Amino acid sequence: MTGPGNTGRRAVIIGGSMAGLFAGNILHRMGWQVDLYERVGDSLSARGAGIAAHPQSLPLLAAAGIRDDRSIGVPVIGRAAYGLDGEAIERFSYPQQLTSWSRVYSLLKQAFPAARYHAGRELVEVTQSAHEVTARFADGAAVEGDLLIGADGIRSTVRRIFAPDIVPRYSGYVAWRGLVDEADIPEGHRQELFQWFGFCFPRNGELVGYPIPGADEAVAVGTRRYNFLWYRRASEHQELRDLLTDERGRLHEGSIPPPLIRRTHLDRLRDDARALLPPQFADVVHQTSQLLFQPIYDVRSEQLVFGRVALIGDAAFVARPHVGIGVLKAGEDAQALAQAVSANEGVMAGLGRYQDERLPLGQSAVSFAQRLGAFLENGDEHPACTPEAGVTHGDIIRKTARADYAASLD
Ligand SMILES: Cc1cc2nc3c(=O)[nH]c(=O)nc-3n(C[C@H](O)[C@H](O)[C@H](O)COP(=O)(O)OP(=O)(O)OC[C@H]3O[C@@H](n4cnc5c(N)ncnc54)[C@H](O)[C@@H]3O)c2cc1C
Known part of the structure; x- marks a missing residue:
């Protein structure tokens, strides 16, 4: 050099x-x-x-x-998908470190x-x-x-x-996101959530959640945070515009500062969490103090x-x-x-x-x-929900684990 x-x-x-x-x-x-x-x-x-x-x-x-920094993230042992009752319906081993953007x-x-x-x-x-x-x-x-x-x-x-x-190009859906301190996750769910990279497939949606370092980048047990992304459809000209419009009626192009998201949208998300998500993920959504969303683009x-x-x-x-x-x-x-x-x-x-x-x-x-x-x-039911399609949750979550995008088109 x-x-x-x-x-x-x-x-x-x-x-x-x-x-x-x-x-x-x-x-x-x-x-x-x-x-x-x-x-x-x-x-x-x-x-x-x-x-x-x-x-x-x-x-x-x-x-x-x-230099090689072994404390870069929080380890998980694999990926798991959960049904509406909260029980794991698929698991596979995929050890990985999850870290934070910051x-x-x-x-x-x-x-x-x-x-x-x-x-x-x-x-x-x-x-x-x-x-x-x-x-x-x-x-x-x-x-x-x-x-x-x-x-x-x-x-x-x-x-x-x-x-x-x-x-x-807008994809037709947004990712609702949030972070929760480990201490605020109900004890009964904590161990499972912090060991696995988790998925669930509520109707017309997908939620992904995993642990990351704490606010000061700490990785010790008890100091970590839980991060989730809940993908939900939002039509470009109606629902997305409505999401991006604040209480005073002002439309924010592209993204809206989280404190300006209207209360009605936050309330609906929390209600839907109870109705559509496995209980551990519904709790995570309810424990999140600052919910925000990002429209997803290509x-x-x-x-x-x-x-x-x-x-x-x-x-x-x-x-x-x-x-x-x-x-x-x-x-x-x-x-x-x-x-x-x-x-x-x-x-x-x-x-x-x-x-x-x-x-x-x-x-x-x-x-x-x-x-x-x-x-x-497309707003279809997930293929995994239609057994005749022959696609399982396992197939889907295995595909998301692939970082080899050079070979990802097979
Ligand atoms: C919901 C969501 C979840 C994600 N999750 C993941 C994940 O799990 N893993 C992952 O790897 N990635 C993830 N990403 C993507 C990741 O955040 C981005 O790919 C990454 O930040 C891209 O970095 P970048 O430097 O190319 O662009 P950016 O981070 O967008 O940075 C571009 C910079 O350019 C500056 N800039 C813009 N215009 C000008 C100008 N005219 N003059 C000077 N400066 C300018 C901006 O201020 C900005 O700082 C996620 C993204 C989203 C939206």
Whole structure:
């Protein structure tokens, strides 16, 4: 490895979240001069409270300068699906560490040189010549680089400039989410919930729940939290708009701050929890002090490289959370890009290689996640509820355990 800044190559990264920090850390350690620009002025808030660590996660973190950290998450022994009476109807062994978005983000942020992380800087324009690329910011400043990386998320400005036709497509459902302190989970349910990555399939929906580290990232028994996602259908033009409208009648485009979600929606969710969910999950929903929801979208790019500009992470592709690979894919995109542009063949040839490698994988991940969520989108009863379909809960939860999105289309 060469020392930071001594290859003479300059990377400008837009977006200081997962993908941007992975790319920044890896390129910095490969000797690039890296500057990272993030629109948000403060520390970022969690984009997904809980995330699964995959076998590939630790080598990726190591490449980003984070040493093997065995306390990264909370271990579970496998996956389990529960019926309405609360009894397990399927189980299989799948040991895994579950961690929190904020834990991974803070490790990546600490590893990146603070002087090169420019918070409160919003990209508005990109221009390029044969030799360099220029980024312009809302404050009027401009910077140049040999490479510009668009790591600016689902509503990427970089993607809008170069591929305006690629826009997020609403899936037809939202994920209601919440976190509960371990101490607030009724004792009778605690051991089961904290040992298994759990699923249940209420009518026209799916709930996924698992333990994650506590608020201060503690992983000791008694200090952890329980994280859940409850996917529920919401038609785009009626129900979603209604969910996004606050008590004063104001419609919030894209997402609504949790404290502004109308009481009537929260009450309905809690009532439905009692009617539709196994008792342990209904309790979790009722113990959650701050319920929130996120509409679920797909983003499927047809091109990742535009001259000296490359897209990575959610700016490139958004696969629905059923596959649980958003952060892993952000890290793998970043590593593949850093390796390709650092090879002897030069930046431009490396960018071509990056696109050839990552475009089919990203498209495959989006398609796989769409298939896992198709029953939510179409509003059908889950195939598992119709025995003649020959699909069991076990089949479904086994598929969600696959992090190998390269081979996920079989
Ligand atoms: C409900 C839900 C559950 C999820 N669960 C999981 C899970 O279990 N496992 C998992 O791996 N992933 C999960 N994800 C996905 C995961 O959160 C994302 O894939 C990941 O955060 C993507 O990181 P990113 O850096 O590409 O984008 P983001 O985290 O969105 O970051 C983009 C950054 O770019 C900045 N930015 C945007 N525009 C500009 C601009 N013009 N100038 C400067 N900066 C800009 C933004 O402020 C932001 O900080 C989940 C997502 C959702 C919605």
